[in-house]
Amino acid sequence: MNPIFLFFHKTGSPPWFYKYSGKLIPWLWAIFLVLTAYGLYLGLVVAPADYQQGESVRIMYLHVPTAWMSMMIYGLMAIMGFIALVWRIRIMEVLVISSAPVGAAFTMIALITGSLWGRPTWGTYWVWDARLTSELVLLFLYFGVIALYNAFDEPRKAARAASLMSIVGAINLPIIYFSVEWWNTLHQGSSMGSSGTGIHPSMLLPLLLMATATKFYYGANLLSRARLTLLKQDHRKRWVQDVLSKESH
Amino acid sequence: MSHTPFILAAYLISAVVLFWAAIAPIVNKRSLLRQLKNRQARMDKSQ
Numbered sequence: 118m119n120p121i122f123l124f125f126h127k128t129g130s131p132p133w134f135y136k137y138s139g140k141l142i143p144w145l146w147a148i149f150l151v152l153t154a155y156g157l158y159l160g161l162v163v164a165p166a167d168y169q170q171g172e173s174v175r176i177m178y179l180h181v182p183t184a185w186m187s188m189m190i191y192g193l194m195a196i197m198g199f200i201a202l203v204w205r206i207r208i209m210e211v212l213v214i215s216s217a218p219v220g221a222a223f224t225m226i227a228l229i230t231g232s233l234w235g236r237p238t239w240g241t242y243w244v245w246d247a248r249l250t251s252e253l254v255l256l257f258l259y260f261g262v263i264a265l266y267n268a269f270d271e272p273r274k275a276a277r278a279a280s281l282m283s284i285v286g287a288i289n290l291p292i293i294y295f296s297v298e299w300w301n302t303l304h305q306g307s308s309m310g311s312s313g314t315g316i317h318p319s320m321l322l323p324l325l326l327m328a329t330a331t332k333f334y335y336g337a338n339l340l341s342r343a344r345l346t347l348l349k350q351d352h353r354k355r356w357v358q359d360v361l362s363k364e365s366h
Numbered sequence: 367m368s369h370t371p372f373i374l375a376a377y378l379i380s381a382v383v384l385f386w387a388a389i390a391p392i393v394n395k396r397s398l399l400r401q402l403k404n405r406q407a408r409m410d411k412s413q
Contacts, residue, residue: 172369176376183380222387229383230376237369334384341391348395352402361402 129208131347132356138340145337149330156326164320174320176234182328184227186335187255188290190220194262195287198280208343210276211350213283214266215342219335221259228252239303247296248304251289258286272350 127133160178167174194216201209231249232242243249262279269275297306308316316324351357 173372175373179376179380218390219387222383226380226383229379233372233376233379237367237372334388338388338391341388341395345391345395345398348398348402352398357402358406361399361406364399 129206131208131351131354132359134208135344135347135356135360138344142337142340145333145340149333149337152326152330152333156323156330159319159326160323164323167320170234170238173234173237176230177320178323178327180227180230180234181324182331183223183230184252185328186331187220187224187227187252188293190216190223190335191255191258191283191287192290194220194280194283195290198283201280202277202284207273207276210273210280211343211346212339213280214262214276215339215346216335217259217262217266217279217283218342219338221256221263223331223335224252224256224259228256244303246302246304247300248293248302251293251296254289255286255293258282258289261286 156178161175164175164178166172170177194213197209197216198213200206201213228249231252235244236242262282265282266275266279269278296302297304308314314321348357348360
Protein backbone atom coordinates (compact mmCIF):
# COMPACT_ATOMS: atom_id res chain seq x y z
CA MET A 118 0.00 0.00 0.00
CA ASN A 119 1.13 3.57 -0.74
CA PRO A 120 2.82 4.94 2.45
CA ILE A 121 0.54 8.00 2.48
CA PHE A 122 -2.61 5.87 2.22
CA LEU A 123 -1.16 3.56 4.85
CA PHE A 124 -0.63 6.52 7.19
CA PHE A 125 -4.25 7.72 6.73
CA HIS A 126 -5.54 4.18 7.08
CA LYS A 127 -3.65 3.73 10.37
CA THR A 128 -4.58 7.18 11.72
CA GLY A 129 -8.22 6.47 10.94
CA SER A 130 -8.19 3.36 13.12
CA PRO A 131 -9.67 4.21 16.57
CA PRO A 132 -7.35 1.92 18.64
CA TRP A 133 -4.28 3.32 16.87
CA PHE A 134 -5.51 6.90 17.26
CA TYR A 135 -6.34 6.33 20.94
CA LYS A 136 -2.94 4.82 21.69
CA TYR A 137 -0.71 7.37 19.95
CA SER A 138 -2.74 10.47 20.78
CA GLY A 139 -2.43 9.47 24.44
CA LYS A 140 1.35 9.62 24.10
CA LEU A 141 1.23 13.01 22.38
CA ILE A 142 -1.09 14.81 24.82
CA PRO A 143 1.39 15.31 27.76
CA TRP A 144 3.93 16.85 25.34
CA LEU A 145 1.34 19.24 23.92
CA TRP A 146 0.32 20.34 27.43
CA ALA A 147 3.97 20.81 28.43
CA ILE A 148 4.75 22.98 25.39
CA PHE A 149 1.54 24.97 25.97
CA LEU A 150 2.50 25.66 29.60
CA VAL A 151 6.08 26.71 28.77
CA LEU A 152 4.98 29.03 25.94
CA THR A 153 2.15 30.49 28.03
CA ALA A 154 4.43 31.15 31.02
CA TYR A 155 7.01 32.91 28.85
CA GLY A 156 4.35 34.77 26.84
CA LEU A 157 2.62 35.98 30.01
CA TYR A 158 5.93 37.08 31.52
CA LEU A 159 6.77 39.11 28.42
CA GLY A 160 3.23 40.44 28.01
CA LEU A 161 2.51 41.36 31.63
CA VAL A 162 5.97 42.27 32.93
CA VAL A 163 8.37 43.15 30.12
CA ALA A 164 6.20 44.73 27.39
CA PRO A 165 5.47 48.45 27.82
CA ALA A 166 2.02 50.01 28.07
CA ASP A 167 0.58 51.32 24.81
CA TYR A 168 0.74 55.07 24.22
CA GLN A 169 -3.00 55.18 23.39
CA GLN A 170 -4.55 52.14 25.10
CA GLY A 171 -2.41 52.38 28.24
CA GLU A 172 -2.17 49.24 30.41
CA SER A 173 -5.33 47.73 28.91
CA VAL A 174 -3.22 46.67 25.90
CA ARG A 175 -2.19 43.69 28.07
CA ILE A 176 -5.66 42.23 27.47
CA MET A 177 -4.70 42.01 23.79
CA TYR A 178 -2.24 39.18 24.56
CA LEU A 179 -5.31 37.09 25.38
CA HIS A 180 -7.94 38.63 23.17
CA VAL A 181 -6.12 38.48 19.82
CA PRO A 182 -4.85 34.85 20.05
CA THR A 183 -8.22 33.57 21.28
CA ALA A 184 -10.07 35.47 18.53
CA TRP A 185 -7.72 33.94 15.94
CA MET A 186 -8.31 30.49 17.45
CA SER A 187 -12.09 30.95 17.40
CA MET A 188 -11.95 31.41 13.63
CA MET A 189 -9.20 28.87 12.94
CA ILE A 190 -10.96 26.07 14.82
CA TYR A 191 -14.25 26.67 12.99
CA GLY A 192 -12.36 26.70 9.67
CA LEU A 193 -10.71 23.38 10.58
CA MET A 194 -14.10 21.97 11.60
CA ALA A 195 -15.49 22.87 8.18
CA ILE A 196 -12.53 21.20 6.41
CA MET A 197 -12.68 18.09 8.62
CA GLY A 198 -16.47 18.01 8.23
CA PHE A 199 -16.08 18.06 4.46
CA ILE A 200 -13.55 15.19 4.59
CA ALA A 201 -15.85 13.28 6.98
CA LEU A 202 -18.85 13.64 4.68
CA VAL A 203 -17.04 12.93 1.40
CA TRP A 204 -14.66 10.13 2.44
CA ARG A 205 -16.63 8.87 5.47
CA ILE A 206 -13.60 8.92 7.76
CA ARG A 207 -14.95 8.40 11.27
CA ILE A 208 -11.97 9.99 13.05
CA MET A 209 -12.74 13.22 11.18
CA GLU A 210 -16.33 13.15 12.46
CA VAL A 211 -14.98 12.67 15.98
CA LEU A 212 -12.51 15.54 15.52
CA VAL A 213 -15.27 17.87 14.29
CA ILE A 214 -17.47 17.26 17.31
CA SER A 215 -14.51 17.33 19.72
CA SER A 216 -13.33 20.68 18.32
CA ALA A 217 -16.65 22.47 18.92
CA PRO A 218 -16.43 22.92 22.76
CA VAL A 219 -12.80 24.10 22.49
CA GLY A 220 -13.75 26.57 19.76
CA ALA A 221 -16.71 27.77 21.83
CA ALA A 222 -14.41 28.32 24.84
CA PHE A 223 -11.99 30.40 22.75
CA THR A 224 -14.85 32.42 21.21
CA MET A 225 -16.32 33.09 24.64
CA ILE A 226 -12.93 34.30 25.91
CA ALA A 227 -12.44 36.48 22.82
CA LEU A 228 -15.85 38.11 23.41
CA ILE A 229 -15.38 38.58 27.16
CA THR A 230 -11.81 39.92 26.96
CA GLY A 231 -12.81 42.18 24.07
CA SER A 232 -15.65 43.52 26.15
CA LEU A 233 -13.35 44.10 29.16
CA TRP A 234 -10.87 45.89 26.89
CA GLY A 235 -13.66 47.95 25.30
CA ARG A 236 -14.92 49.49 28.55
CA PRO A 237 -11.76 51.50 29.43
CA THR A 238 -10.79 52.09 25.77
CA TRP A 239 -14.08 52.76 23.95
CA GLY A 240 -16.15 53.64 27.02
CA THR A 241 -18.56 50.72 26.50
CA TYR A 242 -18.60 46.96 27.03
CA TRP A 243 -20.54 46.22 23.88
CA VAL A 244 -21.67 47.73 20.60
CA TRP A 245 -23.63 45.96 17.89
CA ASP A 246 -20.98 46.55 15.24
CA ALA A 247 -20.28 44.05 12.48
CA ARG A 248 -17.15 42.47 13.98
CA LEU A 249 -18.58 41.94 17.46
CA THR A 250 -21.95 40.73 16.17
CA SER A 251 -20.44 38.27 13.67
CA GLU A 252 -18.15 36.90 16.41
CA LEU A 253 -21.23 36.43 18.63
CA VAL A 254 -22.90 34.60 15.73
CA LEU A 255 -19.81 32.34 15.63
CA LEU A 256 -20.36 31.47 19.31
CA PHE A 257 -23.99 30.56 18.52
CA LEU A 258 -22.79 28.43 15.60
CA TYR A 259 -20.50 26.49 17.95
CA PHE A 260 -23.42 26.01 20.36
CA GLY A 261 -25.56 24.93 17.40
CA VAL A 262 -23.04 22.25 16.34
CA ILE A 263 -22.86 20.90 19.92
CA ALA A 264 -26.67 20.96 20.34
CA LEU A 265 -27.23 19.28 16.97
CA TYR A 266 -24.78 16.49 17.82
CA ASN A 267 -26.54 15.87 21.14
CA ALA A 268 -29.99 15.91 19.51
CA PHE A 269 -29.44 12.53 17.78
CA ASP A 270 -29.38 9.10 19.41
CA GLU A 271 -27.20 7.54 16.73
CA PRO A 272 -23.67 9.03 17.11
CA ARG A 273 -22.56 8.71 13.47
CA LYS A 274 -25.72 10.30 12.15
CA ALA A 275 -25.28 13.04 14.76
CA ALA A 276 -21.65 13.62 13.75
CA ARG A 277 -22.61 13.85 10.07
CA ALA A 278 -25.30 16.43 10.84
CA ALA A 279 -22.77 18.39 12.93
CA SER A 280 -20.22 18.16 10.09
CA LEU A 281 -22.77 19.54 7.63
CA MET A 282 -23.60 22.40 9.99
CA SER A 283 -19.87 23.16 10.34
CA ILE A 284 -19.55 23.46 6.56
CA VAL A 285 -22.62 25.68 6.20
CA GLY A 286 -21.61 27.88 9.14
CA ALA A 287 -18.18 28.53 7.62
CA ILE A 288 -19.84 31.28 5.56
CA ASN A 289 -19.56 33.39 8.73
CA LEU A 290 -15.73 33.26 8.71
CA PRO A 291 -15.11 35.67 5.79
CA ILE A 292 -17.87 37.88 7.21
CA ILE A 293 -15.97 38.11 10.54
CA TYR A 294 -12.62 38.65 8.82
CA PHE A 295 -13.74 41.31 6.34
CA SER A 296 -16.38 42.93 8.58
CA VAL A 297 -13.99 45.74 9.51
CA GLU A 298 -13.49 46.53 5.81
CA TRP A 299 -17.05 46.00 4.53
CA TRP A 300 -18.76 48.08 7.23
CA ASN A 301 -17.94 51.06 9.40
CA THR A 302 -17.08 49.43 12.68
CA LEU A 303 -15.89 50.62 16.05
CA HIS A 304 -13.56 47.62 16.04
CA GLN A 305 -10.24 48.57 14.45
CA GLY A 306 -8.85 46.91 11.33
CA SER A 307 -6.21 44.19 11.37
CA SER A 308 -2.81 45.19 12.76
CA MET A 309 -1.12 42.28 11.03
CA GLY A 310 -1.37 41.37 7.38
CA SER A 311 0.51 40.28 4.30
CA SER A 312 2.23 43.67 4.14
CA GLY A 313 3.71 43.18 7.62
CA THR A 314 2.86 44.71 10.96
CA GLY A 315 3.28 48.01 12.73
CA ILE A 316 3.42 46.33 16.16
CA HIS A 317 6.68 46.92 18.05
CA PRO A 318 8.73 43.71 18.61
CA SER A 319 8.40 44.09 22.40
CA MET A 320 4.63 43.64 21.99
CA LEU A 321 4.72 41.38 18.95
CA LEU A 322 6.80 38.63 20.60
CA PRO A 323 4.42 37.96 23.56
CA LEU A 324 1.48 38.13 21.14
CA LEU A 325 3.02 35.50 18.86
CA LEU A 326 4.06 33.33 21.81
CA MET A 327 0.52 33.36 23.17
CA ALA A 328 -0.86 32.70 19.69
CA THR A 329 1.44 29.65 19.36
CA ALA A 330 0.56 28.46 22.89
CA THR A 331 -3.16 28.46 22.07
CA LYS A 332 -2.48 26.10 19.13
CA PHE A 333 -0.91 23.58 21.52
CA TYR A 334 -3.81 24.02 23.95
CA TYR A 335 -6.22 23.23 21.13
CA GLY A 336 -4.18 20.18 20.09
CA ALA A 337 -4.04 18.73 23.61
CA ASN A 338 -7.67 19.46 24.43
CA LEU A 339 -8.91 18.21 21.06
CA LEU A 340 -7.09 14.90 21.40
CA SER A 341 -8.37 14.43 25.00
CA ARG A 342 -11.93 15.03 23.85
CA ALA A 343 -11.56 12.86 20.74
CA ARG A 344 -10.28 9.95 22.88
CA LEU A 345 -13.28 10.34 25.20
CA THR A 346 -15.71 10.43 22.26
CA LEU A 347 -14.13 7.27 20.80
CA LEU A 348 -14.46 5.47 24.15
CA LYS A 349 -18.14 6.48 24.37
CA GLN A 350 -18.95 5.44 20.79
CA ASP A 351 -17.01 2.16 20.89
CA HIS A 352 -17.69 1.12 24.49
CA ARG A 353 -18.95 -2.30 23.36
CA LYS A 354 -15.95 -3.03 21.15
CA ARG A 355 -13.02 -5.24 22.06
CA TRP A 356 -10.35 -2.53 21.94
CA VAL A 357 -12.23 -0.48 24.56
CA GLN A 358 -12.44 -3.57 26.79
CA ASP A 359 -8.65 -3.90 26.43
CA VAL A 360 -8.17 -0.22 27.31
CA LEU A 361 -10.48 -0.67 30.28
CA SER A 362 -8.53 -3.63 31.64
CA LYS A 363 -5.20 -1.80 31.08
CA GLU A 364 -6.25 1.53 32.61
CA SER A 365 -7.98 -0.01 35.61
CA HIS A 366 -4.72 -1.70 36.75
CA MET B 367 -10.01 55.07 35.17
CA SER B 368 -7.71 52.31 36.44
CA HIS B 369 -7.27 49.52 33.91
CA THR B 370 -6.11 46.95 36.48
CA PRO B 371 -9.56 45.50 37.38
CA PHE B 372 -10.32 44.96 33.68
CA ILE B 373 -6.96 43.26 33.07
CA LEU B 374 -7.32 41.06 36.16
CA ALA B 375 -10.91 40.12 35.26
CA ALA B 376 -9.89 39.27 31.68
CA TYR B 377 -7.05 36.97 32.79
CA LEU B 378 -9.04 35.40 35.62
CA ILE B 379 -12.11 34.61 33.48
CA SER B 380 -9.91 33.24 30.69
CA ALA B 381 -7.99 31.03 33.14
CA VAL B 382 -11.25 29.65 34.57
CA VAL B 383 -12.76 28.95 31.10
CA LEU B 384 -9.56 27.33 29.76
CA PHE B 385 -9.05 25.27 32.92
CA TRP B 386 -12.66 24.08 32.89
CA ALA B 387 -12.45 23.19 29.19
CA ALA B 388 -9.20 21.29 29.79
CA ILE B 389 -10.36 19.39 32.85
CA ALA B 390 -13.84 18.41 31.54
CA PRO B 391 -12.71 15.55 29.25
CA ILE B 392 -10.45 14.14 31.99
CA VAL B 393 -13.27 14.11 34.56
CA ASN B 394 -15.73 12.69 32.01
CA LYS B 395 -13.26 9.97 31.00
CA ARG B 396 -12.78 8.86 34.61
CA SER B 397 -16.53 8.73 35.11
CA LEU B 398 -17.02 6.76 31.86
CA LEU B 399 -14.29 4.25 32.74
CA ARG B 400 -15.86 3.77 36.20
CA GLN B 401 -19.29 3.18 34.60
CA LEU B 402 -17.89 0.69 32.09
CA LYS B 403 -15.96 -1.13 34.81
CA ASN B 404 -19.06 -1.40 37.01
CA ARG B 405 -21.09 -2.68 34.07
CA GLN B 406 -18.42 -5.26 33.28
CA ALA B 407 -18.37 -6.37 36.93
CA ARG B 408 -22.19 -6.75 36.92
CA MET B 409 -22.05 -8.80 33.71
CA ASP B 410 -19.30 -11.06 35.11
CA LYS B 411 -21.35 -11.57 38.27
CA SER B 412 -24.52 -12.51 36.40
CA GLN B 413 -22.70 -15.13 34.25
